[in-house]
Amino acid sequence: MSDDLLTQRKAFKELQALPESIPHLADLFADRPGRGVEYRVEAGSLSLDYSKQRVSDPVLAGLQQLADEVDLPGRVAALFAGEPVNISENRAALHSALRTPTHRLPDHLQCVEEQLQRMTLLVDKIQLGVWRGFSGKRITDVVNLGVGGSDLGPLMVTQALKEYTLPAARTLKVHFASTIDGSQLFDLLEHLNPETTLFTIASKSFTTIDTLSNANTVRSWLGSYCQDSELLHRCHFIGMSASPEKMSAWGLPEANQLLFWDWVGGRFSLWATIGLPIALSLGMPVFRQLLAGAHQMDEHFRSAPPLQNLPMMLALLGIWNVNCLDIRAHAILPYDGRLKYFPSYLEQLEMESNGKSVTRHGEPLNYATCPVLWGEIGANAQHAFYQLLHQGTQPVASDFILAAARYDSARHYAHYEELVAQHELNIANCLAQSRVLALGNAAVEVTDNPFRHYPGNQPSSTLLLDQLTPESLGALIAAYEHKVFAQAVLWGINPFDQWGVELGKQVALQLQPLLASCGDATEAQLDSSTQSLARSIQRLRQAQRGDV
Ligand code: F6P
Numbered sequence: 001m002s003d004d005l006l007t008q009r010k011a012f013k014e015l016q017a018l019p020e021s022i023p024h025l026a027d028l029f030a031d032r033p034g035r036g037v038e039y040r041v042e043a044g045s046l047s048l049d050y051s052k053q054r055v056s057d058p059v060l061a062g063l064q065q066l067a068d069e070v071d072l073p074g075r076v077a078a079l080f081a082g083e084p085v086n087i088s089e090n091r092a093a094l095h096s097a098l099r100t101p102t103h104r105l106p107d108h109l110q111c112v113e114e115q116l117q118r119m120t121l122l123v124d125k126i127q128l129g130v131w132r133g134f135s136g137k138r139i140t141d142v143v144n145l146g147v148g149g150s151d152l153g154p155l156m157v158t159q160a161l162k163e164y165t166l167p168a169a170r171t172l173k174v175h176f177a178s179t180i181d182g183s184q185l186f187d188l189l190e191h192l193n194p195e196t197t198l199f200t201i202a203s204k205s206f207t208t209i210d211t212l213s214n215a216n217t218v219r220s221w222l223g224s225y226c227q228d229s230e231l232l233h234r235c236h237f238i239g240m241s242a243s244p245e246k247m248s249a250w251g252l253p254e255a256n257q258l259l260f261w262d263w264v265g266g267r268f269s270l271w272a273t274i275g276l277p278i279a280l281s282l283g284m285p286v287f288r289q290l291l292a293g294a295h296q297m298d299e300h301f302r303s304a305p306p307l308q309n310l311p312m313m314l315a316l317l318g319i320w321n322v323n324c325l326d327i328r329a330h331a332i333l334p335y336d337g338r339l340k341y342f343p344s345y346l347e348q349l350e351m352e353s354n355g356k357s358v359t360r361h362g363e364p365l366n367y368a369t370c371p372v373l374w375g376e377i378g379a380n381a382q383h384a385f386y387q388l389l390h391q392g393t394q395p396v397a398s399d400f401i402l403a404a405a406r407y408d409s410a411r412h413y414a415h416y417e418e419l420v421a422q423h424e425l426n427i428a429n430c431l432a433q434s435r436v437l438a439l440g441n442a443a444v445e446v447t448d449n450p451f452r453h454y455p456g457n458q459p460s461s462t463l464l465l466d467q468l469t470p471e472s473l474g475a476l477i478a479a480y481e482h483k484v485f486a487q488a489v490l491w492g493i494n495p496f497d498q499w500g501v502e503l504g505k506q507v508a509l510q511l512q513p514l515l516a517s518c519g520d521a522t523e524a525q526l527d528s529s530t531q532s533l534a535r536s537i538q539r540l541r542q543a544q545r546g547d548v
Pocket residue numbers: 147148149150202203204205206207208211266267352498501
């Protein structure tokens with residue numbers, strides 16, 4: 001039997017006996033008035049209130065024992081020391097090095113600062129208008145071509161920190177195109193000027209078909225305005241990848257290549273040169289502040305004991321919810337319009353990392369791992385899926401994310417007062433929802449009307465930020481990254497590989513020529529559903545082209 005299995009842990013077996021002893025959250029609050037103050041963890045500008053989780057002192061003691069039994073602090077030390085924690089690919093996972101201050105990086109990691117310096121030079125050139133398009137005009141628009149980790153992180157951060165844009169960066173508009181079908185490009189290319197548009201090709205592997213298809217389409221679009229291909233590659237493309245050879249083979253000159261390394265996982269790569277669109281759109285100093293905030297969280301994660309450690313608590317509470325309370329769904333609810341893309345960013349971070357069913361040594365698991373995770377801006381989701389949270393049949397754990405202060409930098413704005421009032425309303429909604437989810441009818445009224453019955457007892461945590469700043473966002477993202485690692489340690493799995501996404505890519509490559517050539521779907525030894533769908537698509541396309 002594997003040493004990695006959660007179900008073999010003594011502490012876990014003891015924890016499994018505890019759910020029965022946990023009263024309804026309304027009773028937990030009634031019985032212990034200090035709960036809201038005591039069940040809380042602080043980490044710099046972030047705090048985690050977990051008093052609305054269905055936990056008690058014995059549960060916390062059990063979670064502490066579990067952390068000790070798996071030697072969570074020791075495993076964190078191994079992560080930071082650069083040990084090959086990604087066993088299946090024999091790689092380190094050193095994303096923390098990307099935000100470590102240069103003077104604290106060992107010699108073999110000074111490459112991190114070298115690339116940041118190269119990135120700074122490129123950003124300056126572009127923002128100052130020294131970098132010119134093929135006809136000599138300055139760049140006005142940048143389009144990032146990338147998908148997954150090469151898209152979601154930069155997109156999320158760029159949107160979240162817009163109000164921190166430095167004056168030098170205001171000359172540029174930064175756009176994102178990720179979808180393999182070209183829809184986003186189709187919209188963008190209609191409006192963009194080829195003479196003044198720069199494309200950043202973000203791909204760790206530089207083999208991802210989604211990104212390369214977009215890059216090839218764009219190159220052909222530019223080619224219809226300028227036939228000098230060498231000039232186009234030099235003036236209109238920058239690549240960010242761990243494969244300089246593949247970037248060169250695509251035609252990118254060395255000066256247009258920004259590097260990172262195989263020890264940076266794709267979904268942990270926004271801190272590397274994949275963050276170029278962040279620096280272009282907000283300014284390099286803002287990007288550095290983001291790194292500094294993440295580094296503060298790294299230090300907290302490495303040093304705080306498990307029950308005072310914010311990422312470890314997120315992880316331990318997740319294990320309690322999934323494996324002891326059998327809660328298999330997790331909602332991410334930022335009460336902040338700026339964090340619009342945070343849920344989709346976390347969907348990849350958590351589910352691509354921990355959506356696993358074998359241990360890190362490849363043995364099958366006999367328990368659940370990553371829950372289904374989804375989310376939306378909280379106040380909007382109130383008008384969408386909260387009905388299910390309040391009165392559905394599905395237990396769901398939620399993370400509420402909220403910034404206490406907002407609009408401080410907009411005091412000069414004519415409608416400042418109105419916006420501040422809106423933020424108050426937003427806060428009231430956030431607190432009201434977590435309160436009603438926890439307490440149910442006990443929050444205000446008792447009723448016999450079955451349609452107005454709120455059972456409550458839906459657990460949640462509230463992550464409170466002083467304000468949303470580059471530093472606090474960096475810390476928030478790093479907290480979730482570390483939660484994912486800590487949870488993987490507890491589950492005994494490897495969060496740093498993603499073999500599950502490979503097979504679909506291979507099969508798509510087999511199917512594509514069949515569709516393109518209108519080949520005989522029947523002969524391709526496909527299942528009957530795929531055959532029938534392929535034939536229908538072929539017929540529909542022929543009809544549209546007028547071939548029949
Ligand atoms: O297919 C999944 C994945 O490999 C992700 O892990 C990654 O973030 C994304 O594709 C993009 O990969 P790349 O940066 O190599 O283009």
